[in-house]
Amino acid sequence: MTDLDGITVVTEPSREYLNQRQLMDYRSTREACLEWLLTFGKDPEQVEGYARTTVSARASRMDKFYRWVWDEEDRYVSDPSHEHADAFLKQLAYEDRSNADRSNYQKAVQMLFKWRHHEHGLDKYEPSVTFYSDDSASQPRDYLTREERSKIREASLEYGSIPAYNDLSPDQRDRWKAYLAQRFEKPKSAVSPEDWDRANGWKIPSLVSASLDAGLRPIEVERAKTYWVDVPNRVLRIPKDESSKNTENWVVSIQDRTAEMLERWLTERDHYEMYADTDALWLTRQANPYQTRALKHLLERLCEIADIEIEGRQMSWYCIRHSVGTYMAREEGLAAAQAQLRHKSEQTTMKYDQTPPEDRRDALDRMG
Secondary structure, X not given: OOOOOOOOOOOHHHHHHOOHHHHHHHHXXXXXXXXXXXXXXXXXXXXXXXXXXXHHHHHHHHHHHHHHHHHHHOOOOOOXXXXXXXXXXXXXXXXXXXXXXXXXXXXXHHHHHHHHHHHHOOOOOOOOOOOOOOOOOOOOOOOOOHHHHHHHHHHHHHXXXXXXXXXXXXXXXHHHHHHHHHHOOOOHHHOOHHHHHHHOOOHHHHHHHHXXXXXXXXXXXXXXXXXXXXXXXXXXXXXHHHOOOOOOXXXXXXXXXXXXXXXXXXXXXXXXXXXXXXXXXXXXOOOOEOOHHHHHHHHHHHHHHHOOOOOOOOOXXXXXXXXXXXXXXXXXXXXXXXXXXXXXXXXXXHHHOOOOHHHHXXXXXXHO
């Protein structure tokens, strides 16, 4: 049985809607669906499931679809029909939502019926209404420019750092101890020299630098293991069963300075108790793997430190990945970009076959 930890099987609104017997039936249905999506959902023939973060986000939208059906029918319905799905999507078309939001609901509904088609023999579902996200896969999303990439790398070296212990007066040390006590959620009296070193540690710089080089997806940051790091050969070795697309083993190039940061972090990491029983490469302060929300918050904080304006931009950890694709395709061609980004299909990499804005601007200047 697939582990559903971290994915809400029955939401509180649904729990309140159902009686005990309906709740048991709904929970059983949901568990079967979510387990199948995690194991087989993306490509049943190749036994390739969707990423946990994808299933978690879509599960919430599926649950809302179920509750919409129950409200429409004024009763519990365990197996919504294609007609229910079409009516639901048509209603979304009239609501004040972004196309990206509508598209995500459409994908969630299609995932539900994909499971029912493969596991219960239901006819394939073809929605009568189709929404296309504004940031669809046909075009690259917002990305960091060359200058912004440098600034983000530099900001990671500044992030969370504090003055050296020996450079401070007793009063200053006392104030910084109070800061570290709050930051690491411990009594001021328990702040130690190890906490001082930890504040100036290599976790964030190594995470950011590896992502800037390898274009790590959020799910790859979450799954990253210590044995991925091959410092002598300056590469990350991502095993097939731990890669995002689960298709083959990947060997991804990294810069010398990134390898050095990772080497420093691995040495430092051994001193922290939270890593004693895990081979996770990076964990948050709460000893959890980094996920999309935490990484987005980190990137926004780095942009703040680097004085990068983000208003009006769709900033997420994928901006780092898309910058790798854009500039790798420009410098070394699509084949290199495909290998560095770990794309199964060259068609996916084709969206980076474009000239960056700064090159087009230079061309305009030359044109006069």
